[in-house]
Amino acid sequence: MTSGMRVVGGVLALAAIVGLGALSQVPYPPEPPAHAVIRLTWRTRSKRVDECRRLTTEEQAQLPAHMRREEVCEGRVLAYRLRVVLDGDTVADETVEPRGARADRPLYVFHEIPAPPGVRVLDVAFVREDSLRGATGGDEGTTGGDERATGGEDSAVREGRAGRVQETPAVLQFSERLELEPRQVALITYDPERRALVLKGYGQTP
Amino acid sequence: MTPFTDRTRRLAQSLLAPADGLMNRLYTWRFNPLYHSGAVVVVLLLIILVTGIYLLFFYRIGAPYASVERLADQWWLGSWMRSLHRYASDAAVVAVLIHMFRMFAQERSWGPRALAWVSGLVMLFVLFVSGWTGYVMVWDVQGLLLAREGARLLDLLPLFSEPIARTFVGERELPGAFFFLNLFLHVALPVGMGLGLWVHVSRVARAGLLPPRGLSWTVTGALLAMSVLWPAALGPAADLFRLPDTAPLDVFYSFWLPVSQAMPAWSVWLSSSAFSGVVLLVPWWARPALEARPAPSVVNERLCTGCTQCWVDCPYEAIAMVPRADAREERVARVDPALCVSCGICAGSCAPMGVGPPVRTGRDQLAAVRAFVSRNALDAQVVVVACTRGAGGVAASPEFQGAPVIPVDCAGSMHTSVVEYLVRSGAGGVLIVSCPPRDCWHREGPKWLEQRLYHDREAELKPRVDRRRVRLVYAGLGERATVRAALRTFQRDIGALEVARPEDRVELDIECERPAEEVLER
Ligand code: HEM
Numbered sequence: 001m002t003s004g005m006r007v008v009g010g011v012l013a014l015a016a017i018v019g020l021g022a023l024s025q026v027p028y029p030p031e032p033p034a035h036a037v038i039r040l041t042w043r044t045r046s047k048r049v050d051e052c053r054r055l056t057t058e059e060q061a062q063l064p065a066h067m068r069r070e071e072v073c074e075g076r077v078l079a080y081r082l083r084v085v086l087d088g089d090t091v092a093d094e095t096v097e098p099r100g101a102r103a104d105r106p107l108y109v110f111h112e113i114p115a116p117p118g119v120r121v122l123d124v125a126f127v128r129e130d131s132l133r134g135a136t137g138g139d140e141g142t143t144g145g146d147e148r149a150t151g152g153e154d155s156a157v158r159e160g161r162a163g164r165v166q167e168t169p170a171v172l173q174f175s176e177r178l179e180l181e182p183r184q185v186a187l188i189t190y191d192p193e194r195r196a197l198v199l200k201g202y203g204q205t206p
Numbered sequence: 207m208t209p210f211t212d213r214t215r216r217l218a219q220s221l222l223a224p225a226d227g228l229m230n231r232l233y234t235w236r237f238n239p240l241y242h243s244g245a246v247v248v249v250l251l252l253i254i255l256v257t258g259i260y261l262l263f264f265y266r267i268g269a270p271y272a273s274v275e276r277l278a279d280q281w282w283l284g285s286w287m288r289s290l291h292r293y294a295s296d297a298a299v300v301a302v303l304i305h306m307f308r309m310f311a312q313e314r315s316w317g318p319r320a321l322a323w324v325s326g327l328v329m330l331f332v333l334f335v336s337g338w339t340g341y342v343m344v345w346d347v348q349g350l351l352l353a354r355e356g357a358r359l360l361d362l363l364p365l366f367s368e369p370i371a372r373t374f375v376g377e378r379e380l381p382g383a384f385f386f387l388n389l390f391l392h393v394a395l396p397v398g399m400g401l402g403l404w405v406h407v408s409r410v411a412r413a414g415l416l417p418p419r420g421l422s423w424t425v426t427g428a429l430l431a432m433s434v435l436w437p438a439a440l441g442p443a444a445d446l447f448r449l450p451d452t453a454p455l456d457v458f459y460s461f462w463l464p465v466s467q468a469m470p471a472w473s474v475w476l477s478s479s480a481f482s483g484v485v486l487l488v489p490w491w492a493r494p495a496l497e498a499r500p501a502p503s504v505v506n507e508r509l510c511t512g513c514t515q516c517w518v519d520c521p522y523e524a525i526a527m528v529p530r531a532d533a534r535e536e537r538v539a540r541v542d543p544a545l546c547v548s549c550g551i552c553a554g555s556c557a558p559m560g561v562g563p564p565v566r567t568g569r570d571q572l573a574a575v576r577a578f579v580s581r582n583a584l585d586a587q588v589v590v591v592a593c594t595r596g597a598g599g600v601a602a603s604p605e606f607q608g609a610p611v612i613p614v615d616c617a618g619s620m621h622t623s624v625v626e627y628l629v630r631s632g633a634g635g636v637l638i639v640s641c642p643p644r645d646c647w648h649r650e651g652p653k654w655l656e657q658r659l660y661h662d663r664e665a666e667l668k669p670r671v672d673r674r675r676v677r678l679v680y681a682g683l684g685e686r687a688t689v690r691a692a693l694r695t696f697q698r699d700i701g702a703l704e705v706a707r708p709e710d711r712v713e714l715d716i717e718c719e720r721p722a723e724e725v726l727e728r
């Protein structure tokens with residue numbers, strides 16, 4: 001091997017190792033974000049309703065003897081409607097369904113809304129489907145007809161028991177002016193103690 | 207192999223060959239890092255293991271970032287231990303990708319090698335997951351980005367009753383169990399890699415697990431120097447309530463983050479699954495069509511004397527010595543077709559020419575060389591015997607620089623009696639061009655060839671053959687110039703010798719209980 005080759009070999013090895021070091025720590029993102037973020041995130045248990053129906057005599061006759069009964073009930077956990085308005089613009093308007101294969105798990109909200117820094121007016125409404133009509137106030141919607149809340153799944157709200165702390169109100173609202181700095185995350189979450197949407201974070205690490 | 211596969215492979219070879227050639231010129235074939243890429247990974251894994259054990263003493267699940275920060279501040283040891291751990295992990299990704307590319311280009315992915323291909327990919331995946339969990343351990347900005355993006359993707363699978371992404375949104379404090387689980391994975395997965403490596407090389411004999419010492423120390427020294435002179439940056443601590451500022455990102459492990467963050471989770475899954483599927487299935491889509499696949503070796507049990515040489519030499523442990531069916535006492539070789547890659551190296555091992563892939567046994571080679579000699583007037587000129595896989599590609603044409611060329615499918619499969627026959631039939635010299643030992647597509651061809659030619663390894667070139675008229679040179683696929691130069695030098699050296707004279711009747715003694723001629727006649 002000539003000494004020229006040796007030099008080239010050394011330089012190439014050096015370039016490879018420096019390249020490795022450089023690629024190991026590439027600045028990202030290239031530009032630091034200038035905006036702030038409003039993060040909506042909470043998990044709530046919604047109300048479970050059983051819709052029951054009396055079986056006709058013929059229907060009962062068709063069932064095997066050991067499974068015969070007078071009524072059949074189908075349980076369902078109610079969804080919520082989420083509406084987010086930022087400075088008068090609707091930035092989210094969607095139905096939040098219960099999770100899980102049988103749609104009987106808690107509801108989970110996660111939304112990140114980029115917002116320019118400065119003073120922002122945020123309005124959030126989270127309303128259970130059975131309270132949607134004209135739901136603006138803080139009172140809980142009542143269920144009517146032949147719906148019946150039951151103490152079924154753990155994930156659903158057990159209505160009619162003592163201490164209903166677990167239950168999420170049918171209507172949750174949050175309305176506030178936020179002063180956002182660049183890159184700040186304003187976290188709106190549900191506080192089960194206060195049973196309300198609250199502002200958290202705002203700069204501190206939990 | 208479809209035309210598309212064939213083109214892909216050719217493209218891969220056309221990239222690999224010049225790169226190999228350059229490395230050979232710069233570092234010599236002995237230390238060519240591309241040849242040793244798989245073994246370099248092993249060295250890097252050892253570095254990662256040693257430095258990782260040190261780091262483990264200082265890591266605190268309760269205060270992850272602070273403990274790493276303390277390490278980074280320990281300039282006399284902790285800082286460079288941490289950097290070495292990190293740079294070796296980065297280098298491991300690069301080395302694995304080169305190794306993988308090499309195996310693909312050299313058609314070493316299908317048949318009995320499919321196990322190595324698939325287990326290699328599993329190890330690569332484990333390497334990535336180990337890297338990701340390693341960054342999450344640090345819990346700096348990059349760790350948080352990885353954790354959040356990973357959680358977002360995992361939440362698409364019906365694995366968890368509630369979204370794990372919730373862990374990183376700031377709603378609650380991070381559970382200590384999270385860092386514990388992460389640390390557990392980061393330690394347990396690499397341990398599993400040891401098992402993976404065992405499976406990975408289970409089908410090769412004498413696996414070359416370590417590169418030459420000089421290369422191992424150079425790699426270690428270079429990474430160490432980097433770690434001391436340019437310690438790896440530590441990003442700002444993860445903060446769930448701030449969008450990350452510009453922070454260092456490790457391209458080798460987090461290359462996918464910017465792309466993935468911009469895509470819906472389902473399309474990340476879809477595209478990465480499709481890509482992984484294509485790579486994982488290389489052993490099936492990139493293999494030759496059934497009729498074009500080289501057949502495995504067979505043993506002619508009548509000729510086999512039970513010497514065990516092929517059993518020793520087979521680079522893929524495809525041969526077993528088993529009791530004979532007939533009355534003879536000695537054992538007989540038996541090839542397991544499921545393990546045989548049809549390299550033909552056993553054909554070069556067998557003095558009585560009793561084993562080898564169909565039409566490529568020693569006897570077939572001898573018949574072919576006889577036909578060659580009767581067709582071509584040797585006229586005391588140099589004959590080139592060249593490997594079809596490397597040797598600067600000269601085996602592709604019947605002549606190179608005016609010298610007749612005999613192609614062999616792996617120089618290690620050539621029986622030395624071919625050389626003897628050529629020299630005794632009046633060739634001025636025989637220039638054998640093989641791939642450099644660490645480049646051999648069949649792993650050990652050039653190694654055994656060299657020992658048979660010069661060190662009396664069984665099936666040796668007989669002492670009566672004039673060694674001045676035999677020369678072995680190494681040249682990879684991209685090293686045509688090396689072959690040209692070697693040929694010119696050899697021709698000049700041969701020109702200085704007395705003119706070669708053919709023997710009247712070339713008799714070769716083939717070690718067998720039967721007379722050689724009778725064997726050859728068959
Ligand atoms: C992740 C770490 C890996 C390590 C440490 C590693 C190491 C090795 C070593 C030491 C050998 C034996 C070389 C020899 O003696 O000939 C080998 C063979 C092999 N490797 Fe890997 N490898 C890794 C990943 C991969 C990957 C990702 C692939 C491809 C997808 C791969 C494909 C192969 C194949 C096909 C062989 C067999 C070659 C043959 O039979 O001719 N390896 N590897």
Ligand code: SF4
Pocket residue numbers: 505509510511512513514515516517538539555556557558559560561
């Ligand atoms: S090298 Fe030949 S003779 Fe020896 S065991 Fe193998 S097949 Fe038999």
Ligand code: SF4
Pocket residue numbers: 502503519520521522523524525541545546547548549550551552553562563
């Ligand atoms: S051709 Fe011979 S040496 Fe090569 S793998 Fe098959 S049995 Fe082993």
